[in-house]
Amino acid sequence: MKTLRRLVLPVTLLACAGTLAAEVKPVLVIHGGAGVVRAEMTSEVERDVKAALTRAIEAGRSELEAGKPALDAVTKAIVVLEDDPNFNAARGAVFTHDGRNELDASIMDGAAQRAGAVAGVTTVRNPITLARAIMERSKHVMMVGSGAEAFAKTVGITLVDPAYFHTERRWQQLQKTLAEEKAGAALSDYETSRHFGTVGAVALDRTGKLAAGTSTGGMNNKRHGRVGDSPIIGAGTWADERCAVSATGWGEFYIRTAAAHSICTRHALLKEPIAKAAVEVINNQIPRLGGDGGAIALDRDGNIAMPFNTDGMFRAWLDRNGAVHVAIYADESAGTP
Amino acid sequence: MKTLRRLVLPVTLLACAGTLAAEVKPVLVIHGGAGVVRAEMTSEVERDVKAALTRAIEAGRSELEAGKPALDAVTKAIVVLEDDPNFNAARGAVFTHDGRNELDASIMDGAAQRAGAVAGVTTVRNPITLARAIMERSKHVMMVGSGAEAFAKTVGITLVDPAYFHTERRWQQLQKTLAEEKAGAALSDYETSRHFGTVGAVALDRTGKLAAGTSTGGMNNKRHGRVGDSPIIGAGTWADERCAVSATGWGEFYIRTAAAHSICTRHALLKEPIAKAAVEVINNQIPRLGGDGGAIALDRDGNIAMPFNTDGMFRAWLDRNGAVHVAIYADESAGTP
Numbered sequence: 001m002k003t004l005r006r007l008v009l010p011v012t013l014l015a016c017a018g019t020l021a022a023e024v025k026p027v028l029v030i031h032g033g034a035g036v037v038r039a040e041m042t043s044e045v046e047r048d049v050k051a052a053l054t055r056a057i058e059a060g061r062s063e064l065e066a067g068k069p070a071l072d073a074v075t076k077a078i079v080v081l082e083d084d085p086n087f088n089a090a091r092g093a094v095f096t097h098d099g100r101n102e103l104d105a106s107i108m109d110g111a112a113q114r115a116g117a118v119a120g121v122t123t124v125r126n127p128i129t130l131a132r133a134i135m136e137r138s139k140h141v142m143m144v145g146s147g148a149e150a151f152a153k154t155v156g157i158t159l160v161d162p163a164y165f166h167t168e169r170r171w172q173q174l175q176k177t178l179a180e181e182k183a184g185a186a187l188s189d190y191e192t193s194r195h196f197g198t199v200g201a202v203a204l205d206r207t208g209k210l211a212a213g214t215s216t217g218g219m220n221n222k223r224h225g226r227v228g229d230s231p232i233i234g235a236g237t238w239a240d241e242r243c244a245v246s247a248t249g250w251g252e253f254y255i256r257t258a259a260a261h262s263i264c265t266r267h268a269l270l271k272e273p274i275a276k277a278a279v280e281v282i283n284n285q286i287p288r289l290g291g292d293g294g295a296i297a298l299d300r301d302g303n304i305a306m307p308f309n310t311d312g313m314f315r316a317w318l319d320r321n322g323a324v325h326v327a328i329y330a331d332e333s334a335g336t337p
Numbered sequence: 338m339k340t341l342r343r344l345v346l347p348v349t350l351l352a353c354a355g356t357l358a359a360e361v362k363p364v365l366v367i368h369g370g371a372g373v374v375r376a377e378m379t380s381e382v383e384r385d386v387k388a389a390l391t392r393a394i395e396a397g398r399s400e401l402e403a404g405k406p407a408l409d410a411v412t413k414a415i416v417v418l419e420d421d422p423n424f425n426a427a428r429g430a431v432f433t434h435d436g437r438n439e440l441d442a443s444i445m446d447g448a449a450q451r452a453g454a455v456a457g458v459t460t461v462r463n464p465i466t467l468a469r470a471i472m473e474r475s476k477h478v479m480m481v482g483s484g485a486e487a488f489a490k491t492v493g494i495t496l497v498d499p500a501y502f503h504t505e506r507r508w509q510q511l512q513k514t515l516a517e518e519k520a521g522a523a524l525s526d527y528e529t530s531r532h533f534g535t536v537g538a539v540a541l542d543r544t545g546k547l548a549a550g551t552s553t554g555g556m557n558n559k560r561h562g563r564v565g566d567s568p569i570i571g572a573g574t575w576a577d578e579r580c581a582v583s584a585t586g587w588g589e590f591y592i593r594t595a596a597a598h599s600i601c602t603r604h605a606l607l608k609e610p611i612a613k614a615a616v617e618v619i620n621n622q623i624p625r626l627g628g629d630g631g632a633i634a635l636d637r638d639g640n641i642a643m644p645f646n647t648d649g650m651f652r653a654w655l656d657r658n659g660a661v662h663v664a665i666y667a668d669e670s671a672g673t674p
């Protein structure tokens with residue numbers, strides 16, 4: 001009996017140490033916005049969106065499976081969504097009230113608590129790559145407007161003509177909203193349709209490190225110069241050692257609740273499971289103030305939360321077992337793509 | 338005996354109810370920045386700064402004693418500091434690398450968790466009043482650059498020629514920094530002197546409501562378009578039902594720690610006294626990442642915290658007993674002005 005106990009203990013310890021040091025299963029969660037209006041969806045759009053979400057997950061998954069940092073998976077996944085006109089980020093961005101595409105993005109590296117953010121740029125093809133360059137290659141965390149674009153040039157970020165961001169669907173969306181606004185349409189419909197489509201990602205890599213990123217064209221019909229939560233570290237994006245969040249919703253309310261930081265802080269300080277912390281902020285605190293939307297959250301054990309209080313949230317995730325899931329609506333059972 | 342008890346109880350209850358409902362003693366705390374370099378100070382500057390801090394406290398105190406909301410006290414106190422060339426906010430703002438004055442500010446109303454923020458404006462005489470107008474008179478929380486200035490015009494905010502913000506002292510400061518940078522001066526001195534002088538205020542009014550505000554010219558020699566923590570709700574400014582914070586320091590680190598929100602969240606979720614929560618974030622977490630600075634914090638019971646880890650922080654406060662104090666250095670006993 002004594003011999004057995006002596007043998008068993010070291011083996012168990014060894015197994016545990018192995019798990020902690022090298023066997024973290026990578027996890028990736030992405031969203032393509034929480035402003036889904038079910039009545040406006042077609043099966044064609046659903047199919048295209050699911051295909052794009054799958055491509056984005058696969059792009060991030062390749063990084064994670066190659067042992068690359070969470071930051072790379074987040075960047076790669078978001079670039080796929082930024083390049084796809086189905087989402088309100090970069091190509092596909094909504095228009096401002098005066099007919100421009102103003103782009104915002106932010107990224108955060110959880111382990112080092114480093115961050116980068118950009119707001120109000122009009123010529124940067126992939127704003128998430130500029131946010132990352134600001135984090136890694138400048139002394140600053142946040143840059144806006146033409147100053148951010150001047151920095152982008154110095155570090156070789158791809159710039160495009162603003163016309164690149166012009167899509168007919170978004171242009172018609174602005175025209176419709178302007179007409180409704182003029183006609184004094186009910187505010188509720190109008191507001192709901194406005195914050196459609198921000199994209200974001202959170203990832204856990206093999207070394208157990210977390211990252212988060214978010215990119216958006218903001219609100220349809222927004223006033224020139226308005227900044228929402230997406231480029232605000234702590235509101236739209238947060239990552240630390242324990243937790244990573246990317247939010248999507250009516251940005252003003254996400255700033256007023258410091259939504260992403262609030263979720264991670266409840267998880268860290270109150271030891272709330274990530275799902276409970278995310279639901280408290282997204283489905284209780286924000287609606288109490290009058291806002292709506294969703295978020296994706298991930299903890300360092302690979303637990304995922306994806307709460308939202310709109311018709312649907314475009315989302316996909318690579319779970320701890322290597323399976324990929326894609327979903328849009330709340331009542332939808334999460335199927336493999 | 339029975340009669341006595343019946344008499345005494347209601348009177349006690351009445352007194353308690355009175356205390357809770359109407360007898361909150363107003364408190365106001367202001368700062369004029371934590372980047373004080375003792376070796377560079379003169380008794381003349383100290384005298385001028387203390388006089389300005391006293392004027393700002395008196396301006397806010399008048400509001401509070403007239404029964405006005407904390408928001409009014411914060412606004413009035415900050416306007417005095419913005420108009421004074423001794424502080425790095427509005428008139429007296431530092432210059433960007435390319436010789437401009439770019440101004441940022443934010444304000445938050447604790448009870449309603451409403452907020453307003455503005456970044457990168459160059460023609461707004463009192464950016465704190467624009468932040469407040471964005472909160473109260475727009476649907477947005479944050480606006481930047483020319484879009485913010487266009488909104489300012491529509492609500493009658495006072496605009497000035499950018500030359501109004503040009504002060505000879507700040508111009509020489511930029512020239513000195515540019516020369517040092519060229520000569521490759523030691524980074525530590527250079528960085529320390531850069532984030533001199535943000536202003537801010539936190540207040541508790543007679544109804545027990547809190548507010549916080551911050552205004553800045555940012556970092557001397559900052560790159561055009563850089564945004565620090567001052568206009569970031571959650572980083573430079575935060576107020577909720579329980580706690581109000583205005584931060585001043587090396588902004589990048591305050592964003593990376595969501596400093597103001599972190600202080601209030603530790604106070605709310607961990608029930609840490611405001612002093613302990615403020616010291617943990619300002620003097621432990623931020624220096625651990627390599628940053629420095631200070632903050633002022635106030636809870637709804639009127640407890641004050643003013644931690645900093647630089648030579649000094651320009652500060653003044655109206656305490657619960659109606660006494661006004663002004664101080665600059667850490668070792669300085671807080672005297673009445």
